[in-house]
Amino acid sequence: MAGQPIFILREGSQRTRGREAQSNNIMAAKAVAEAVRTTLGPKGMDKMLVDSLGDVVITNDGATILKEMDIEHPAAKMIVEVAKTQDAEVGDGTTTAAVIAGELLKKAEELIDQDIHPTIIASGYRLASEKAGGIVKTLARSVTKADRNVLMSISGTAMTGKGAEANKDVLSNIVVSAITSIVDEDNKVDMDNIKIEKKVGARIEESQLIEGMIIDKERVHTNMPKKVENAKIALINTAIELKDTEVDAEISITSPEQLQSFLDQEEKMIKDMVDKVSKSGANVVFCQKGIDDMAQHYLAKAGVFAVRRVKKSDMQKLSKATGGKLVTNLDEITQADLGNAALVEEKKIGGDEMTFVTGCKNPKAVSILLRGGTEHVIDNIERALNDALRVVGVAIEDEKLVAGGGSPEVEVALRLQEFASTLSGREQLAVKAFAEALEIIPRTLAENAGLDPIDMLMELRAHHEKGQKTAGLNVYEGKVIDMWEAGVVEPLRVKTQAINAAAESAVMILRIDDIIASRQGPAGPSGADMVPNMPPGGMPGMDM
Known part of the structure; x- marks a missing residue:
């Protein structure tokens, strides 16, 4: 040995x-x-x-x-x-x-x-x-949320050098207004309450803050009104369509009358659902799930503006912006559950139809519509804007500057x-x-x-x-x-x-004074091929 x-x-x-x-x-x-x-x-x-x-x-x-x-x-x-x-x-x-x-x-x-x-x-x-x-x-x-000029300077400093300085006055104004809208009583800022919607096809200075929400969806039926003033908004996160039965069931139909009666009953059920919504006083509906074709027809007839398949995060922001409650059961919808906005309208932005919910009394969620000439420009501006939003938020939370x-x-x-x-x-x-x-x-x-x-x-x-x-x-x-x-x-x-x-x-x-690198498997090059002086086989904790 x-x-x-x-x-x-x-x-x-x-x-x-x-x-x-x-x-x-x-x-x-x-x-x-x-x-x-x-x-x-x-x-x-x-x-x-x-x-x-x-x-x-x-x-x-x-x-x-x-x-x-x-x-x-x-x-x-x-x-x-x-x-x-x-x-x-x-x-x-x-x-x-x-x-x-x-x-x-x-x-x-x-x-x-x-x-x-x-x-x-x-x-x-x-x-x-x-x-x-x-x-x-x-x-x-020290700084407080009332020092708007100082907050504008903070935002401008964060954006400088990131491709946004040519328009930093416009963007800083948007940033400070957005952050001061969503600050809560404890001076805390939740960045999830700001939605940034990007649209190519205009100059950067045409970007704007919407004191409410922008939803990248259009109304579900062309006969619905394009514009609803003094909107009463129902936020529904259940489908406005007939559900499948939870048990396996078979319906036996032996005559045309029975088929007609079955179809009439389906139609009546859908009409009842729509009636419940309109009886609550809602003239705008945002639905997280689907809206049946027949339901679309009845909603249009009732003069209700409806949007379907709205993202969950957007539904939550809508709730904060309009003061409405998310409704899961149509049987229980009441006027107290509705949100309010001065105007809900559909506009064409950059070739796409979008829904604007504006004029909310005390919006705790806001949207920023960001414009730019090309995708790369607008992405770069978005990164600068995000940095500025975060930094202004931190300044308000900590109330300290250097x-x-x-x-x-x-x-x-x-x-x-x-x-x-x-x-x-x-x-x-x-x-x-x-x-x-x-x-x-x-x-x-x-x-x-x-x-x-x-x-x-x-x-x-x-x-x-x-x-x-x-x-x-x-x-x-x-x-x-x-x-x-x-x-x-x-x-x-x-x-x-x-x-x-x-x-x-x-x-x-x-x-660290000792690096122990395990043996490399047969697939893929070792870390040594990528970094000089590095032992073959990479190092512990390396994603290979």
């Missing part, structure tokens, strides 16, 4: 450990951060992503880019998770989070090369992250450098590295605008050292200005979440 190797892992498995594993992970994470870095800021460029089916997405939204990129490396996937979390929590700042995470790892690599243990770096990063969160909070100012344009990052970096000098031991170097890493944001803003990053960073530091905490980079004029006065503001949560998520993922990647 002497000298015989002992196999613990299955044959074909690969193991990378120590410095090689760390540099492998750091390199993959840095590559992902580098991929989205050029999209940061008002002058950021867009990416065109083509999937395996040939579908094209053009965007500079960090989360969308990383979602569409088919990333295999597990460490790189952790950076994608940072962007996804940022998107889920705040809706904006996804590129910022990914770029900071990449830069933290780059700085950590330099420290590892100086023989500083990853555990010490991780400990220093945690200290710095906690301190940075506290510093950012001291820079915050300046933009790289000013919080420079201020935090400056204060962290001071904090580092109070520490003894090697953590001091890690805190300094964290401070330097944050400066990647103003540096990248300058680079993407074609400015000299070193000159701009020096000028920013000089302003902040003089106590100008809100001094940020105006990328259009290439100079440092006061971001509060310029109206470049973002919610506090955008910054705190980006710094926290980036620090946590960097620490997690740093603490």
Whole structure:
């Protein structure tokens, strides 16, 4: 037995450990951060992503880019998770989070090369992250839902650089009006109460907010009125047609009279259903299921505007917008169950008939009709609009704002450098590295605008050292200005979440010193074919 190797892992498995594993992970994470870095800021460029089916997405939204990129490396996937979390929590700042995470790892690599243990770096990063969160909070100012101009500025900042800035005044107005309509008493914002309906074929500035609902359906019968004023709306989520029997049954008909009597009875039953609806006082019906042809005829005769097969989510929004209740049993429908709207009408938009429910008294659900020249333009505008909606919602919930344009990052970096000098031991170097890493944001803003990053960073530091905490980079004029006065503001949560998520993922990647990759099955290429220096067979947790 002497000298015989002992196999613990299955044959074909690969193991990378120590410095090689760390540099492998750091390199993959840095590559992902580098991929989205050029999209940061008002002058950021867009990416065109083509999937395996040939579908094209053009965007500079960090989360969308990383979602569409088919990333295999597990460490790189952790950076994608940072962007996804940022998107889920705040809706904006996804590129910022990914770029900071990449830069933290780059700085950590330099420290590892100086023989500083990853555990010490991780400990220093945690200290710095906690301190940075506290510093950012001291820079915050308050905002309320009544500060419309400030909310417009927040929305404009979120849309800038995403293909929507040419029309950001129109869109910001829509965003702020939509969010303030649906805020509840506790200042909570439920984004499900805003419906975005896209239609190609007009200019972006023709987009509009509907204080009510747009349903992408037409009325079921041409004899129905196209327009109903002072609408009493019945929301029915059961079919207005005859049900099949629940038991297997057979009806034996032996004469034409019996057949006629059977058909007459069916017709009477349908007429009774329609009568119940019209007796309740409803002159508009939205039905989640089907409406029988005969029922359509009777509804048209009664002058009722009816729409069928409305989506469940739209039915719920209609209920919130009109104040109506969802009715499951036609026998129990009463006037108290009906919703109200000043007008329900069918309009032709972009070649399609759509139903507009407008003039709701206190709409807790609203719709945005988004227009644009082409599909790609309108998709890009929708992403910008979604970011703006989320960010304005977060600002109203938290009631805290910070300046933009790289000013919080420079201020935090400056204060962290001071904090580092109070520490003894090697953590001091890690805190300094964290401070330097944050400066990647103003540096990248300058680079993407074609400015000299070193000159701009020096000028920013000089302003902040003089106590100008809100001094940020105006990328259009290439100079440092006061971001509060310029109206470049973002919610506090955008910054705190980006710094926290980036620090946590960097620490997690740093603490990995051993990669054990299982044997690859016969199908498909290994991860090593896709990422340099990666062991064959991919890595644990990889979607193969």
